[in-house]
Amino acid sequence: MDIRxxxxxxxxxxxxxxxxxxxIVAPSVTNYGVFCSATSASGIARIFKMKxxxxxxxxxxxxxxxxxxxxxxxxPPEFSDELIAELLLGKTTTVFFKAPAATLFxxxxxxxxxxxxxxxxxxxPMYEIGRDFGPIALTSSNISxxxxxxxxxxxxxxxxxxxADLVIDGGPIGWDETAGPFQSNTVVDFSFNPPHLVxxxxxxxERLKSLFPTLVTDxxxxxxxxxxxxxxIRL
Numbered sequence: 320m321d322i323r324x325x326x327x328x329x330x331x332x333x334x335x336x337x338x339x340x341x342x343i344v345a346p347s348v349t350n351y352g353v354f355c356s357a358t359s360a361s362g363i364a365r366i367f368k369m370k371x372x373x374x375x376x377x378x379x380x381x382x383x384x385x386x387x388x389x390x391x392x393x394x395p396p397e398f399s400d401e402l403i404a405e406l407l408l409g410k411t412t413t414v415f416f417k418a419p420a421a422t423l424f425x426x427x428x429x430x431x432x433x434x435x436x437x438x439x440x441x442x443x444p445m446y447e448i449g450r451d452f453g454p455i456a457l458t459s460s461n462i463s464x465x466x467x468x469x470x471x472x473x474x475x476x477x478x479x480x481x482x483a484d485l486v487i488d489g490g491p492i493g494w495d496e497t498a499g500p501f502q503s504n505t506v507v508d509f510s511f512n513p514p515h516l517v518x519x520x521x522x523x524x525e526r527l528k529s530l531f532p533t534l535v536t537d538x539x540x541x542x543x544x545x546x547x548x549x550x551x552i553r554l
Contacts, residue, residue: 322476322486325444329487333448336484337455342366344460344475345448345487348441349410349504349521351475353483354381354449354457360425363456367427369482372463375545375552377429379412379436380421381457383450388413388437391421391454395509402530406507407439410521414508428456432549434510444487459503469494469502495521507534508541515541 323329325345333343340359344351353369355362357380366378380391385404388394392415394403406413414436421435429435438457440446449455460475469492480486495502498521505520505527513533516524528534535541542554 320476320480320486321484322480322488325487325489329485330444330448330451333444333485333487334452337448337452341484342369342482343448343485343487344479344483345444345485346472346489346492347438347443347445347457347504348493349502350470350492351460351472352445352457352470353460353475353479354445354455356452357381357424357428357454357456359456360427363425363428365482366456366458369479370458370461370463373553374463375430375549375554376458376463377432377434377436378456378458379438380424380428381438381445381449381455382407383439383453385439387439388415389418391418392416392435392437393418398509405530406522407437409526410440410504411527412436412438412504412506414506414510414517416510424454424456434508436506438504440504444489468500497523507531508545511535511544515544517541 337356340362342355342365344353385407388403414434417435459470461470461478501519503520505522506517508515515535
């Protein structure tokens with residue numbers, strides 16, 4: 320297992336790994352995650368295998384700046400640049416229909432869905448590497464179905480470390496008391512009308528409801544609409 324402290328040398332090495340279809344475990348500001356180049360079919364396939372993922376769980380697209388969101392997602396005109404920035408920088412994964420550029424990513428990344436989730440928040444090894452590399456495909460670094468309130472360094476190493484090309488040890492992840500037990504990024508699916516809360520997290524649900532008064536916060540309701548769209552899937 321190749322475990323390294325994050326520094327300039329590790330950063331450069333990570334960029335080289337991504338160019339060669341490598342898979343990396345590293346911290347974001349909310350969880351330890353696993354990621355590869357968003358254009359690497361082999362890297363994406365490895366992540367699904369590492370996580371033993373059999374349920375519906377598309378990988379998220381990591382972007383370097385909120386301005387990149389409109390490159391990969393078909394964002395409705397009522398979403399201003401300022402609103403997109405507040406959501407993404409506020410630790411929200413936003414789900415929209417794909418823009419044409421996103422259809423070039425391997426199909427497995429989004430598991431056949433017409434949508435894509437966008438990630439862009441916090442100064443962390445995962446974010447900084449992705450920002451300097453280009454789009455990355457990412458998810459939490461744990462065996463599928465074993466996630467708790469937060470994927471810690473220890474769980475990430477134990478679950479996926481031996482299968483990754485590099486593990487970046489960024490120390491423990493901070494805990495946000497105001498978020499309660501839901502320490503991961505908030506996930507909202509804006510491809511439905513009204514939008515649906517997929518998972519509560521670091522971005523306040525109350526703030527979301529003030530921005531989007533019609534937001535559906537019943538998580539079981541989201542399971543119903545996504546199953547209707549995608550067919551017989553396991554959630």
